[in-house]
Amino acid sequence: MSDQHLHHPIDLAPGDEEEVRVGPRLVGYFTGFGLAVLLTATSFFVAGTNLVWQPSIPVALVVLAIAQMGVHLVFFIHITTDPDNTNNILALAFGLLIVFLVVGGSLWIMSNLNQNMPMPSMDQLMQMQR
Template sequence: MSDTKYAAEFGDAAPGEESAGGSGIAKGVTGYLIGLALAVALTAASFWSASTHLIYGPAVPFALATFAIAQMGVHLVFFLHITTGPDNTNNVLALAFGVLIVFLVVAGSLWIMSHLNDTMMPMNEMMARQR
């Protein structure tokens, strides 16, 4: 018995998996509503953690990073339907390639700006030479 057939028959599937059986549209809408509720709850928790004094001050950035990572996970599972199933191999590879490209663009931009900052003449010397 294949994994997806087993998941559809016994309800053992990841939250974002489309072939989990059920009543079609109602099952899909329920998944989206659960994802929406989790995303709203994580957003509210982020705003709360940034404005409360119950969390130790230097730990607030770590709390915000934790909520951000959790919200990325919710979006990947409930909205983009990225799961561990064998049908999602291409989606995971496309996502990994996109992350790689973004990393290369950001890292390359920071490298170029750092190099320019090291090699450019300071502004006060540049203004003194123009006089």
């Protein structure tokens, strides 16, 4: 078997690249930084202006937050659809599942506790203090 079959570019560890070209990487980072700043400024603008219909502000902020996460994933964490990125995508999906389970489970438990533990009336609270 030739040496060419043993070493594929996708088998290199991070930092082991034979030729590191800084220019394209910096352009990607600056593009991501510009988009992140633009999305952040847009979020502050949407939250602080009267030009946006008030009931739509939470939806707009959620959309801008999701866009911000996408910018960070692509430009800074380098999560792409390349074949060698499968493990990163699976790790990200598993992490999101865990976060969803923890947050969703916490909200569900707090909701059930709130429903199952009635708040005492003011008279009952006053009697407890005596």
